Amino acid sequence: MATFHHYPFCPQSRFIRLVLGEMGIAPATVEEKPWERSQSLLMINPAGHLPIFVEEQGLAVPGAAVIAEYLDETRGLGLDGRRLLPDHPADRVEVRRLMEWFLVKFFEEVSAYLVTEKIYKRFMKAELGGGPPDMAAIRAGRSNVRYHLQYIGFLIGKRNWLAGPDLTYADLAAAAHLSCVDYLGDVPWEEDETAKAWYARVKSRPSFRALLTDRVPGMAPAAHYEDLDF
Amino acid sequence: MATFHHYPFCPQSRFIRLVLGEMGIAPATVEEKPWERSQSLLMINPAGHLPIFVEEQGLAVPGAAVIAEYLDETRGLGLDGRRLLPDHPADRVEVRRLMEWFLVKFFEEVSAYLVTEKIYKRFMKAELGGGPPDMAAIRAGRSNVRYHLQYIGFLIGKRNWLAGPDLTYADLAAAAHLSCVDYLGDVPWEEDETAKAWYARVKSRPSFRALLTDRVPGMAPAAHYEDLDF
CATH class of the missing domain: 1.20.1050.10 (Glutathione S-transferase Yfyf (Class Pi); Chain A, domain 2)
Structure with a gap:
């Protein structure tokens, strides 16, 4: 199962929570405190920001825009069968x-x-x-x-x-x-x-x-x- | 011919100039003064920032990251035949x-x-x-x-x-x-x-x-x- 590192009131994290919801993906979640810039967080994202999506195989995808592109390329369709990043x-x-x-x-x-x-x-x-x-x-x-x-x-x-x-x-x-x-x-x-x-x-x-x-x-x-x- | 709106010392514009050079694309160029936020610039990019790539047919592509994705999707390969945004x-x-x-x-x-x-x-x-x-x-x-x-x-x-x-x-x-x-x-x-x-x-x-x-x-x-x- 994939893991999603986020903070509930980080707006960038909320964007990806909505994307995951629209795609019907329910990863494990880890709540982080973005203001602490903990070593464990910096290990998976040297830039230190949230959110981070980590695949079960270990690939860490950091940052809302990068995650959005990645999910479009690897999962693609929303629950109603349309891409959230359209084709044209x-x-x-x-x-x-x-x-x-x-x-x-x-x-x-x-x-x-x-x-x-x-x-x-x-x-x-x-x-x-x-x-x-x-x-x-x-x-x-x-x-x-x-x-x-x-x-x-x-x-x-x-x-x-x-x-x-x-x-x-x-x-x-x-x-x-x-x-x-x-x-x-x-x-x-x-x-x-x-x-x-x-x-x-x-x-x-x-x-x-x-x-x-x-x-x-x-x-x-x-x-x-x-x-x-x- | 496409048109590229840029400022020579805008670092975001320079990124796309390098990308265009690597892809062998030579659009017409228009030098803008980013600090002026002119009406003509705001018409093609409401966010007011540079660079902006405008296709001959009129499609305006604003912002370095958006242009990079667009050029990858529409032009793709660098001059040596490799993608600057790799496949995997x-x-x-x-x-x-x-x-x-x-x-x-x-x-x-x-x-x-x-x-x-x-x-x-x-x-x-x-x-x-x-x-x-x-x-x-x-x-x-x-x-x-x-x-x-x-x-x-x-x-x-x-x-x-x-x-x-x-x-x-x-x-x-x-x-x-x-x-x-x-x-x-x-x-x-x-x-x-x-x-x-x-x-x-x-x-x-x-x-x-x-x-x-x-x-x-x-x-x-x-x-x-x-x-x-x-």
């Missing part, structure tokens, strides 16, 4: 463009700020940067998320799903990152009804259920976090 | 892991700091952040590059090229980013002879020649920049 080169460009948008740009501008400041820092030792959140970083994340929400609304105004007619990695990457921010109550859904309706559709998929039951110890989610009709 | 899934994981290492991690920790502070800021208007370099950012880049150089030396101590027996995207991504830092004289080559010998091999490839003739107006390169036997 131009469609693949659009899915990868948006996947990178959320895994890199949204992460740098929104989710890394909010998750680090509000969640990771609660558990980090003071000498590793733990302590009270940096309010300037939180304000930056909260401000930046509005533009991304608008962009989702703009795309969904033209298409059924983010990258085209079908659900793809782009939707899963975007929803995974947004779900962490949503737990913290920092997505201004009222500002874009189109984006909100798209998120409700992704959120109601069976692959999303496990994410909705995750809890940060000592920190309740936003009131609507689990609500499929928020 | 495990080999592809290693190439993509290292490609991401340099395009994301090295960029964030080294090349973005140094290129922005030392080159882009010379040409940026003051209201957009131009002006004298931030010495703390330069120190951070100069300090971080040492660890990456060691990591290259470590890998090349075990393998012929960065990701395995053959030249791949990993070598081109690493060398492209290092080449910008090398122009600025900020690679401490004397600290790792193994990494230096690897770089000399990449630097002597015909695909590298155009990079060695680039000049920043008013700013000469480090003395050894063009020297193949530095």
Whole structure:
């Protein structure tokens, strides 16, 4: 059986949990604390980041984007028989463009700020940067998320799903990152009804259920976090 | 004919220039100023970053990693008949892991700091952040590059090229980013002879020649920049 190393509130890990769910793959899971950069984690991924997918034969596949490409090449089809990274080169460009948008740009501008400041820092030792959140970083994340929400609304105004007619990695990457921010109550859904309706559709998929039951110890989610009709 | 939008000292653009050179593809080129985020650039890549590869039929492929995947899928083979992203899934994981290492991690920790502070800021208007370099950012880049150089030396101590027996995207991504830092004289080559010998091999490839003739107006390169036997 394969093993999946992740942290429940790491948005990159959540993306691959959704992918695995959509593909019907249920690996063993190991919860890691990404802020500790433990030796055992660095042994399987020298870059030190999550998630990591390890095949039963030992091959370690590190990082959300690399895992997504690998699973497409080795497992391929979602449960409904469609590829989450579609076949045509131009469609693949659009899915990868948006996947990178959320895994890199949204992460740098929104989710890394909010998750680090509000969640990771609660558990980090003071000498590793733990302590009270940096309010300037939180304000930056909260401000930046509005533009991304608008962009989702703009795309969904033209298409059924983010990258085209079908659900793809782009939707899963975007929803995974947004779900962490949503737990913290920092997505201004009222500002874009189109984006909100798209998120409700992704959120109601069976692959999303496990994410909705995750809890940060000592920190309740936003009131609507689990609500499929928020 | 395809068109390639780039900036000569954008390390992500340089990576794709090397890939195009290795594949024997010579598109028309358009030089952009990445710090201007012009409307025309945002029209073809809403994320606003370089490089962008535009097919003659109009398909715009934005971002170094997305272009690399696209060129592999549509052009495939390097001039010597080998794929720069090899066939076997495990080999592809290693190439993509290292490609991401340099395009994301090295960029964030080294090349973005140094290129922005030392080159882009010379040409940026003051209201957009131009002006004298931030010495703390330069120190951070100069300090971080040492660890990456060691990591290259470590890998090349075990393998012929960065990701395995053959030249791949990993070598081109690493060398492209290092080449910008090398122009600025900020690679401490004397600290790792193994990494230096690897770089000399990449630097002597015909695909590298155009990079060695680039000049920043008013700013000469480090003395050894063009020297193949530095």
